[in-house]
Amino acid sequence: MRRSIKYLLLTTVNLVLFSLLPLHARYAQRSADAELKVQAVRLRGLQLTDLCLSTEARYTRHPALTDRHAPFQEHPLALEHFPSGSLILPSRLPNENP
Amino acid sequence: MKTVVERHLNILDFTLASLLRRKGKNLSLLTIYLLVIFMLASLVFFVTALKREASLILEDAPDMVVQRLMAGRQDLVPSLYADSIASIRGVSEVRPRLWGYYFDVNGANYTIMANDDPSAEPESAMIGSAIARSRNMVVGDLMPLVSYDKVPLLLQIKSILPGGSDLMAADLILISSNDFRRLFHFPAEQATDLAVTVRNPKELATVASKIVQMFPDSRPILKSEILRTYQAIFDWRGGMTVVLLASALISFIIFAWDKATGLSAEERKEIGILKSIGWSTSDVLLLKFWEGVVISLTAFLLGVVLAYGHVFFLSAPLFAQALKGWSVIYPAFRLSPVLDGYQLAVLFFLTVVPYTTATIFPCWRAATTDPDAAMRS
Numbered sequence: 001m002r003r004s005i006k007y008l009l010l011t012t013v014n015l016v017l018f019s020l021l022p023l024h025a026r027y028a029q030r031s032a033d034a035e036l037k038v039q040a041v042r043l044r045g046l047q048l049t050d051l052c053l054s055t056e057a058r059y060t061r062h063p064a065l066t067d068r069h070a071p072f073q074e075h076p077l078a079l080e081h082f083p084s085g086s087l088i089l090p091s092r093l094p095n096e097n098p
Numbered sequence: 099m100k101t102v103v104e105r106h107l108n109i110l111d112f113t114l115a116s117l118l119r120r121k122g123k124n125l126s127l128l129t130i131y132l133l134v135i136f137m138l139a140s141l142v143f144f145v146t147a148l149k150r151e152a153s154l155i156l157e158d159a160p161d162m163v164v165q166r167l168m169a170g171r172q173d174l175v176p177s178l179y180a181d182s183i184a185s186i187r188g189v190s191e192v193r194p195r196l197w198g199y200y201f202d203v204n205g206a207n208y209t210i211m212a213n214d215d216p217s218a219e220p221e222s223a224m225i226g227s228a229i230a231r232s233r234n235m236v237v238g239d240l241m242p243l244v245s246y247d248k249v250p251l252l253l254q255i256k257s258i259l260p261g262g263s264d265l266m267a268a269d270l271i272l273i274s275s276n277d278f279r280r281l282f283h284f285p286a287e288q289a290t291d292l293a294v295t296v297r298n299p300k301e302l303a304t305v306a307s308k309i310v311q312m313f314p315d316s317r318p319i320l321k322s323e324i325l326r327t328y329q330a331i332f333d334w335r336g337g338m339t340v341v342l343l344a345s346a347l348i349s350f351i352i353f354a355w356d357k358a359t360g361l362s363a364e365e366r367k368e369i370g371i372l373k374s375i376g377w378s379t380s381d382v383l384l385l386k387f388w389e390g391v392v393i394s395l396t397a398f399l400l401g402v403v404l405a406y407g408h409v410f411f412l413s414a415p416l417f418a419q420a421l422k423g424w425s426v427i428y429p430a431f432r433l434s435p436v437l438d439g440y441q442l443a444v445l446f447f448l449t450v451v452p453y454t455t456a457t458i459f460p461c462w463r464a465a466t467t468d469p470d471a472a473m474r475s
Contacts, residue, residue, distance in 0.1 A: 002107065004108075005107075007114055008110075011396065014396065014403065015399065017399070017403045018399050018403060021402070021403070021406050021437055022439075025410075025437040028435045029435055029436065032432075032433075032434030032435075036154055036434065039260065039262050039263035040155060040157070040266070042263070043158075043259075043263065043266055046211060047159065047160040047195065047293045048155070048158070048159065048266055048267070049156075049160065049163060049319075051151070051152055051265050051266065052226075052228075052264065052267060052268045052270070054422065055425040055426070055427045055428060056207065056422075061199075061209065064327040065291070067172075082423055083420070083424060084423040084425070089331055091319075091323065091327040
């Protein structure tokens with residue numbers, strides 16, 4: 001078989017896989033959303049305010065409820081030192097543009 | 099038509115043979131290109147999926163959370179605040195919330211919350227799946243916690259929240275209000291904060307200003323502010339995104355720059371030979387176009403497919419590690435897949451198009467020179 005045909009076949013396989021992604025996403029989203037809604041209903045009464053992205057520091061566990069100074073309040077001259085603190089931004093001030 | 103297709107196939111054959119002649123160089127090029135696209139696409143998928151989950155989960159967030167500040171730190175809220183806030187016109191419900199953090203001896207940090215559910219039995223707990231995973235616990239096991247009075251509190255695991263709720267409650271321990279007060283020696287008639295529900299969402303800002311007037315030491319946090327915090331975290335300018343985006347883009351720029359700044363002596367010679375045996379400038383450009391397409395399209399398609407698998411089948415281990423940091427308890431990022439066509443199109447035009455152009459441009463310069471000069475150079 002010619003090299004060009006082999007390459008085109010490989011690209012076709014890649015394209016088929018690529019075009020299957022939206023179909024898979026739609027199918028998987030439907031079942032995952034149903035599961036998420038069931039869990040959300042179960043926990044609705046708790047009125048949770050934050051996503052559990054990282055649990056190492058209070059201010060990255062609940063970024064929406066902490067203030068901007070929280071990372072520096074551990075002790076006088078405290079420096080922010082948790083790895084997730086460099087990835088999760090502090091909460092926005094009310095007059096700050098998103 | 100047949101001749102055109104045949105011409106393209108012949109040139110593609112030649113391109114592939116030419117690429118295979120420099121197998122080592124081109125394979126490493128393809129690998130780096132694929133990695134750059136893989137990182138960028140993974141980031142796009144991860145952030146888009148988290149944004150979507152955040153919006154779904156935070157739908158149930160309270161309209162407003164009222165905290166009390168004391169000397170710049172969050173302090174407990176007396177129940178008197180709840181009664182006064184409930185009397186503000188437009189407020190439909192004020193619910194004192196009891197929650198806090200428990201630092202375990204193994205370094206784990208749990209979020210402990212009092213469950214208002216009347217079915218919550220004393221000395222029993224509902225725990226997040228990450229805690230059960232980390233401590234190898236099953237329903238019925240006993241979970242010992244040490245209270246602030248140094249008295250052990252033995253909690254029987256009543257149920258384990260399923261993995262589907264990890265993004266909400268991976269580190270959560272739900273216990274009864276009495277157990278919560280016993281554990282933290284929490285004063286009566288006080289709460290951690292107040293969850294306020296307002297009938298008309300348009301009145302939230304007015305209610306918040308009334309609360310601040312009534313209690314100057316209070317800090318109301320509106321639902322819109324909570325949502326904005328998460329928008330900022332997942333924004334492209336946000337900490338996590340910008341670090342990865344910048345490193346991937348810089349590597350891509352170095353890589354495309356290297357390609358665009360010139361051809362090797364061997365490639366120049368090859369173009370000279372092709373021109374001298376009768377190839378036209380357009381044939382040479384077509385050859386280089388195919389060379390760019392073979393590398394960039396393969397890298398793009400494979401990179402995106404692998405990124406999808408990385409984020410949605412393997413729970414994004416590369417990014418989870420970064421978020422995990424020193425956490426002992428961490429969620430499994432089992433995200434619901436989201437595919438944004440617009441973002442994929444942007445990724446395509448930011449990576450495939452510049453690379454292909456960067457491949458053609460120096461060749462156009464070489465192909466328009468005299469073949470003899472090109473071969474001698």
